[in-house]
Amino acid sequence: MKLRRLYSNRPDIFTPIEFNEGFSAILAEIRVPANRLLDTHNLGKSTLAELIDFCLLKGKSNSFFLYKHKALFEKFVFFLEIELPSEGYLTIGRPVDPGSRIYFKRNKTSLENMSALDSPDWDHSGMSFDRAKLLLDGMLALEGIRPWGIRKLVGYLIRSQRDYLDVFQLSKFSGKHQDWKPFVAHLLGMDSDPVINLYQKKEELTAATSDLATLSREWSGEDVDPSVLDGLISVKKRDIDARTAALASFNFQQEDDRATSELIDQTEAQISALNEESYRLAQLIQRIAESLEEEQVLFRPKDAEKLFLEAGVLLGDQIRREYDQLIAFNRAITEERQQALEMQLSDSRAKLAEVRGELDSLNLKRARSLDFLRNSNSLDKYKALSLELSNLQGELSVLEAKRNAAARLAELRRQQRSLAEEFGHLQTEVETQIEEISRDEESRFGRLRRYFTQIIYDVLGQNAIIAIRMNGQGGLDFTAEFVGNSGVATSGDRGTSYRKLLCIAFDLAFLRTYLDVPFPRFVYHDGALEQLEPRKREKLIGVFREYAGLGLQPIISLLDSDLPAPIGSGAGTLMPEDVVVTLHDEGQEGRLFKISKW
Numbered sequence: 001m002k003l004r005r006l007y008s009n010r011p012d013i014f015t016p017i018e019f020n021e022g023f024s025a026i027l028a029e030i031r032v033p034a035n036r037l038l039d040t041h042n043l044g045k046s047t048l049a050e051l052i053d054f055c056l057l058k059g060k061s062n063s064f065f066l067y068k069h070k071a072l073f074e075k076f077v078f079f080l081e082i083e084l085p086s087e088g089y090l091t092i093g094r095p096v097d098p099g100s101r102i103y104f105k106r107n108k109t110s111l112e113n114m115s116a117l118d119s120p121d122w123d124h125s126g127m128s129f130d131r132a133k134l135l136l137d138g139m140l141a142l143e144g145i146r147p148w149g150i151r152k153l154v155g156y157l158i159r160s161q162r163d164y165l166d167v168f169q170l171s172k173f174s175g176k177h178q179d180w181k182p183f184v185a186h187l188l189g190m191d192s193d194p195v196i197n198l199y200q201k202k203e204e205l206t207a208a209t210s211d212l213a214t215l216s217r218e219w220s221g222e223d224v225d226p227s228v229l230d231g232l233i234s235v236k237k238r239d240i241d242a243r244t245a246a247l248a249s250f251n252f253q254q255e256d257d258r259a260t261s262e263l264i265d266q267t268e269a270q271i272s273a274l275n276e277e278s279y280r281l282a283q284l285i286q287r288i289a290e291s292l293e294e295e296q297v298l299f300r301p302k303d304a305e306k307l308f309l310e311a312g313v314l315l316g317d318q319i320r321r322e323y324d325q326l327i328a329f330n331r332a333i334t335e336e337r338q339q340a341l342e343m344q345l346s347d348s349r350a351k352l353a354e355v356r357g358e359l360d361s362l363n364l365k366r367a368r369s370l371d372f373l374r375n376s377n378s379l380d381k382y383k384a385l386s387l388e389l390s391n392l393q394g395e396l397s398v399l400e401a402k403r404n405a406a407a408r409l410a411e412l413r414r415q416q417r418s419l420a421e422e423f424g425h426l427q428t429e430v431e432t433q434i435e436e437i438s439r440d441e442e443s444r445f446g447r448l449r450r451y452f453t454q455i456i457y458d459v460l461g462q463n464a465i466i467a468i469r470m471n472g473q474g475g476l477d478f479t480a481e482f483v484g485n486s487g488v489a490t491s492g493d494r495g496t497s498y499r500k501l502l503c504i505a506f507d508l509a510f511l512r513t514y515l516d517v518p519f520p521r522f523v524y525h526d527g528a529l530e531q532l533e534p535r536k537r538e539k540l541i542g543v544f545r546e547y548a549g550l551g552l553q554p555i556i557s558l559l560d561s562d563l564p565a566p567i568g569s570g571a572g573t574l575m576p577e578d579v580v581v582t583l584h585d586e587g588q589e590g591r592l593f594k595i596s597k598w
Contacts, residue, residue, distance in 0.1 A: 001140055001520040002553045004089065005081040006052060009115040013594050014076070016113075017048075017581055019522075019555065022548030025574055026557040027567075029584040036561065043583040044592025045557035049158050049526050055080035055092050056154055057133050060099045067099070069598045079114050085518035090139055093122065102132035106139065144519040145186070152183055156507050158524045164500040167480040178203060181476050187510050188468060188478070189437055189444030190430075195476065198426040202474055205419040212412040236396045243388060274359045281352040288345045427474050434468050444513050451509035452480070459501060459539045466506070480506060497531035501540070504528060508547050508554070515551060522553035529562040537564040538572030 007016035028043045030036050047065060050058075054066065055078050066073045074097040081091045084106075091114045093103030104124040105114055119125040124135060137149040145153055155163060155170035162171045173180035178199030186192035437445040449466045456464040463483040471477045480502045507523050528544075529537045541564070544554040565573040584590035591597075 001085050001142070001518075001522070002083040003052065003080070003522050003555070004083055004110060005079075005112075006048075006055065007079050007113065007115065009077040009079075010075070011115075014078075014592070015581075015594070019553065019580055020578070022553060023544050023578055024553070024555045024580045025578045026555070026581045027560060027574070027579045027583070028557070029560045029582065029590075031590075032585050035585050042597055043585060043590065045559075045581075045583060046160065046526050047592055048557065048581070049160055049524050051078065052080065052524065053154060053158050054078065055094055057092075057094075057102065057129070057136060057151065058154070059129075065598070066096050070096070072595065072598055077115065081110065081114075083110075085140060085142065092136070100129045101126045102129065103127070104132070104135065104139070140518070142518055142520065144514045144517045145183075147192075148183055148186070150520070153187075153520065156187075156510070157520055157522060158526075159503060159507060160526055164496070164503050167499075167502050167506050168478040176203075177475055181478075184478055185468070185476060188448060188466070189446075189513070190433055190468070194426060194429045194433065198423070198430050199475065201419060201423045201426055205416065205423050208412055208416045208419055212409070212416060215409055215412065233396065236392060240392050240396060243392065271359065271362050274355050274362065278352060278355050278359065281348050281355065285345060285348050285352065288341050288348065291341055423474060427470060430476070431470055434470070438468070448509050448513045451512050452505050455505035455508060455543055456482075456501065458543055459505075459536050460498075464502065464505070495531070500528070500530070501532070504540070508543070508552070511552055512547065512550060521551060522555060524555040524557075526557050527559075527562075528556040529558050529564075532562075534564040537562065541572060541574070 002021070003019045005016065005018050008014040026045050026048055028045045050065065054064070058064075060067060062068065066076070077093060077095040079091055079093050081089055084090055088106060088108045089110050091105045091107070091111060093105070093114060095101060102124075103119075103122045103126065105111070105117070105122050124132075127135065133149060133151065140150055142150060142153075155172055160171075165171070168184050169180065178196075182192050182195040182199060185195045437443040440446050441450065445468070452466050453464060456462060465481055465483055467479045467481070469477050469479070482498075504525055507525070511519070511521065511523060529540060532540065544556065548554055563573055567574045567579070568576050581592075583592060588594050588596060
C-alpha cells in the first residue's frame with residue numbers, strides 16, 4: 001500500500017500532489033528573512049499530513065482544521081489515490097460536508113482525476129463512515145495487522161510532531177493499556193492473543209479486587225461465617241413462624257408459655273450472670289485504682305542521710321549508691337507494673353460498660369415479658385405480639401442481607417483466587433514468548449531490533465536497542481534505549497531530536513520487517529530533519545534513500561533551513577526530483593491552500 005496522488009475538487013486553491021514511488025519530500029522555503037526567526041510559519045507542511053490522515057478515514061472532530069474553519073472548507077471534496085497491496089488502485093473520496101459520507105473507486109490502472117465523477121460512477125457512493133472503514137480494511141487485506149484495521153496503524157505511518165514524545169505510545173493512545181499495548185506487541189512480532197487475554201484477565205482481576213474491597217467496606221470489614229448466619233436465620237424464622245401462628249389463631253397461651261419459659265430460663269439467668277460479672281468488674285476496678293494510688297517510693301536517700309548525721313552516724317558513698325540503685329530498680333518495676341495496671345483498668349472499664357449495656361437491654365426485655373404476662377387483654381397482647389413480629393422480621397431481613405453479602409464476599413474471593421491463578425498462567429505464557437522471540441535473531445522481533453539498531457548507528461554512530469519486558473503490575477513495557485560504552489542500556493533523555501530519531505528508526509524498521517506480507521509501505525515523518533546536526537541529516541537522508549530502495553515510500557516534510565546542503569549539490573542532500581511539494585512564505589500562492597491564513 002503506497003500513496004499515489006492527493007487532490008481536491010478545487011485545484012485552483014489546493015494544487016494536486018503526486019508522490020514518488022520511493023523517497024518524497026515536502027519542502028517549505030522561508031524566503032522572507034524576517035520569518036526565519038519564527039517558530040511556526042503556517043505554510044501547510046504539517047497540515048498535509050493531517051489531510052492524508054483525513055482521507056484515510058480519520059474521525060470527525062470540531063478541533064480538526066477542516067471543521068474548525070468549516071466556512072472556508074465546507075465545499076471541498078478531497079481525493080486520495082492509493083496503490084493496493086495486491087494489485088490495482090483505490091481512490092478514496094471524502095467531502096468535508098458531510099464528512100461522514102465516503103466514496104470508493106477501484107481500478108486496475110491509476111486514474112488521474114476523479115473529481116468530475118458523479119455518484120453512480122463510483123463503486124461505492126456515500127457510504128456511512130463505519131461501513132467505509134470495514135470495506136477499506138477488506139480491500140487493503142493487510143494480513144500483517146489482523147485482527148486490527150488500518151486505522152490502528154495510521155499513527156505510526158503518519159508521525160505528527162506530538163507523536164515524537166514516545167516511540168511506542170502515540171498521542172491517541174491515552175486510554176487503558178489494553179487498548180494499545182497488545183497491538184504494539186503484535187507489531188513487534190509477538191502472538192497477540194495471549195497478550196490480549198493477559199490484559200483482559202488483568203482488567204477482570206482488578207474489577208474483582210475492587211468489588212471485594214467495596215463490599216468489605218460496606219460491611220465495615222465484618223467477616224461472618226455464612227454457616228453461622230444460616231443457623232441464626234433458621235432460629236429467627238422459627239420464632240417468626242411461632243408468632244405468626246399465634247396471631248393467626250388469636251390464641252396467646254403458647255406465647256404466654258414461651259414468654260414465661262424465656263423469662264425464667266434465659267432472661268433471668270442472663271441477668272443474674274451479668275450482675276455477678278458487673279459486681280466482679282466493679283470490685284476489680286476499685287482494687288486496681290487503690291493499687292495505683294499506693295505505688296509510691298517513700299524512702300528518700302537525702303532525708304535518710306540527714307537523719308543519720310543528726311544521730312552522729314556517717315552514711316558512706318557506697319551505701320548511698322546502693323540505695324539509689326535500689327530505688328531506681330524499684331521505680332522501674334513500679335512503672336512497668338503501673339502500665340500493666342492502667343491497661344487492665346482500661347479494659348475492665350470497657351468491659352463493665354459493655355456488661356451494663358447488656359443488663360439494660362435484658363432488664364427492658366424482662367419488663368416487656370412481665371408486662372405481656374400480666375396483661376389479660378387479648379387486644380393488647382395482639383398489638384405487642386405484632387410489634388415483636390415486626391421486629392423479628394426486621395432482624396431477619398438484616399440477617400439475610402448479611403448472608404447475601406457473606407455469600408457474595410465468598411464468591412468474590414473464589415473468583416479473585418481463580419482470576420489471579422489464570423492471570424499468573426498468562427504472565428508465564430507471555431514471558432516465555434518474550435524470551436523465545438528475543439533469543440531468535442531471525443524472528444520478526446529479532447529482525448526489527450537489528451534494523452532499528454543499524455539505523456541509529458548509521459546516523460549517530462551510537463547503539464540503541466528495543467526491548468520488551470513484564471512490569472511489576474503484570475503488564476508489558478516497551479522500551480527504546482541508547483546503549484552506553486559499557487554496554488548498559490540507559491533511558492536517559494538525550495533531547496527532542498534523539499527521541500524523534502528513535503521514532504523514525506522504529507517506524508522504518510517495523511515496515512521493513514513486514515515486506516514479506518501485504519502491509520502499508522509508506523510512512524510520513526513531519527519535520528524529520530529538525531534539530532539534527534548537518535552531518536547527521538545527511539546520514540538520515542541516506543537511510544531514507546536506502547529504505548526507499550527496499551520498496552518503502554518514506555515521505556518527509558522539512559524547512560529549507562533543515563537541508564544539510566543545497567538541493568542537488570550532492571548525495572547527502574535532496575535531489576530536485578525528491579521534492580513533490582514546494583511551499584514558501586511569499587504570499588498565499590506559496591501555501592498548501594492558496595487562501596488567506598486562517
